[in-house]
Amino acid sequence: MRLSKRLALIAGMVQSGSKVCDVGTDHGYLPVFLYKSGKCASVCATDIREKPYENARKNIEVAGISEIKLFLCDGLESITRDMADTIIIAGMGGEVISGIIERAQFLRDDTVTLIIQPTTSADKLREYLSEIGFVVVTERAVEDNGKIYSVMKCHFAGIPYPIDLTRKAVGLITPDYDEGRAYIEKQYNIALKRAEELENTDKNTFAYFESMRLSTELKKLLDRRK
Numbered sequence: 164m165r166l167s168k169r170l171a172l173i174a175g176m177v178q179s180g181s182k183v184c185d186v187g188t189d190h191g192y193l194p195v196f197l198y199k200s201g202k203c204a205s206v207c208a209t210d211i212r213e214k215p216y217e218n219a220r221k222n223i224e225v226a227g228i229s230e231i232k233l234f235l236c237d238g239l240e241s242i243t244r245d246m247a248d249t250i251i252i253a254g255m256g257g258e259v260i261s262g263i264i265e266r267a268q269f270l271r272d273d274t275v276t277l278i279i280q281p282t283t284s285a286d287k288l289r290e291y292l293s294e295i296g297f298v299v300v301t302e303r304a305v306e307d308n309g310k311i312y313s314v315m316k317c318h319f320a321g322i323p324y325p326i327d328l329t330r331k332a333v334g335l336i337t338p339d340y341d342e343g344r345a346y347i348e349k350q351y352n353i354a355l356k357r358a359e360e361l362e363n364t365d366k367n368t369f370a371y372f373e374s375m376r377l378s379t380e381l382k383k384l385l386d387r388r389k
């Protein structure tokens with residue numbers, strides 16, 4: 164079974180011997196791959212909707228695996244700490260991911276690893292993580308199907324920390340590989356466009372200065388690499 168580049172990056176961040184739960188699994192490709200790789204001590208998965216849950220159930224059955232437990236529930240509602248030490252939440256908006264983390268208090272434990280991949284609002288998710296004290300230890304950009312995503316690996320430290328505008332926009336992504344550079348360029352173009360739009364309408368606003376400052380900082384980051 165061949166995973167997409169995005170799912171392969173996520174799978175690569177899973178430590179050998181871990182007990183994994185894939186939240187919002189949909190097709191179930193990741194749990195099947197992780198189980199078959201022999202890398203994990205156990206694998207379980209959840210989905211909130213019937214159709215994806217059924218989809219995953221069928222794919223797990225076709226793969227001939229009876230050991231993957233599948234739950235129809237919101238986020239980690241049916242999962243307890245003893246069932247998983249590594250939680251994957253991928254392919255959802257940043258706000259949905261924050262909500263799932265917020266409702267699962269057992270994640271506030273420094274022995275739990277979170278691997279998360281937002282499709283939108285990655286900046287809001289990074290801000291949320293900093294406010295509740297989840298430290299991002301690894302972050303990589305990956306291009307898949309014409310889109311660029313960030314995948315973050317985090318641990319709970321329990322101490323909130325401030326993040327600046329640049330960190331909020333691009334996290335730990337660096338411009339020294341093609342996808343990292345593409346991710347930063349995308350955020351740079353968004354900030355620049357916003358600054359240009361505001362220049363014509365609301366030039367004396369905080370939002371304008373913030374967009375200007377962010378685009379300048381991201382340009383510096385990109386130029387440092389040249």
Ligand SMILES: C[S@@+](CC[C@H](N)C(=O)[O-])C[C@H]1O[C@@H](n2cnc3c(N)ncnc32)[C@H](O)[C@@H]1O
Nearest residue numbers: 186187188189210211212215236237238253254
């Ligand atoms: C776009 S799919 C991503 C599938 C897979 N995780 C991936 O990255 O390829 C999003 C899935 O998350 C599920 N989902 C959305 N909110 C959820 C929640 N609160 N709890 C569990 N699953 C959720 C959806 O039903 C859907 O199957």
